[in-house]
Amino acid sequence: MIEMMLVAPFLLVLLFGVTEFGLAWTSGNRLEGSVSTAARVGTVSGSIAAADNHILMSLRASLDDKLLANVDRVIVFRSDRDGGFNDSCLSTTPGTGVSSGSYPCNVYSQAQLASITETSSLPNGYWAPSTRRDRLAATPAGPDYLGVTVVTRHDDITGTFWSGGFPIDRTSIYRIQPDIDG
Numbered sequence: 001m002i003e004m005m006l007v008a009p010f011l012l013v014l015l016f017g018v019t020e021f022g023l024a025w026t027s028g029n030r031l032e033g034s035v036s037t038a039a040r041v042g043t044v045s046g047s048i049a050a051a052d053n054h055i056l057m058s059l060r061a062s063l064d065d066k067l068l069a070n071v072d073r074v075i076v077f078r079s080d081r082d083g084g085f086n087d088s089c090l091s092t093t094p095g096t097g098v099s100s101g102s103y104p105c106n107v108y109s110q111a112q113l114a115s116i117t118e119t120s121s122l123p124n125g126y127w128a129p130s131t132r133r134d135r136l137a138a139t140p141a142g143p144d145y146l147g148v149t150v151v152t153r154h155d156d157i158t159g160t161f162w163s164g165g166f167p168i169d170r171t172s173i174y175r176i177q178p179d180i181d182g
Helices: 002-045 051-062 065-069 110-114
Strands: 073-079 105-108 145-154 166-175
Touching: 002 051, 002 065, 002 145, 002 166, 051 073, 051 105, 051 110, 051 145, 065 110, 065 145, 073 110
Parallel strands: none
Antiparallel strands: 073 105, 073 145, 145 166
């Protein structure tokens, strides 16, 4: 009995740790699938005016309620095939963006994500969908690469390790689907 009392706290901490790590891993995998799907939706939307609306609607539909409620920002950005990214996008206030440099971005907030509709007006002029290259003949480089990054938080379900949760972010980058008639 005494041995059990000495070992039980360690076993419980181990059990909670394994449980929490498994739940966090699952949250990360769900986020990865959602971001990947949203980026593919954005690449198919190309340069249509509602491209970012489609990206956000895809994210909202595929994220579970806990991850959706904890979203800090959604970043839609121009990239290159090597994953180029403007670090300023991570610190820019959601609802704005960055238009300077080689990799402009639009940064959206959790409120914009939660209330998005097909006709929502988004502040996407930092990398406006109309400026996205989706034509094969547009330049020698061809269509742009579009990236989507979501920064959210996994809450500590067991209350054992991370007070206030810990951040999870995932990024997916795809080449915009070319418009053949251009």
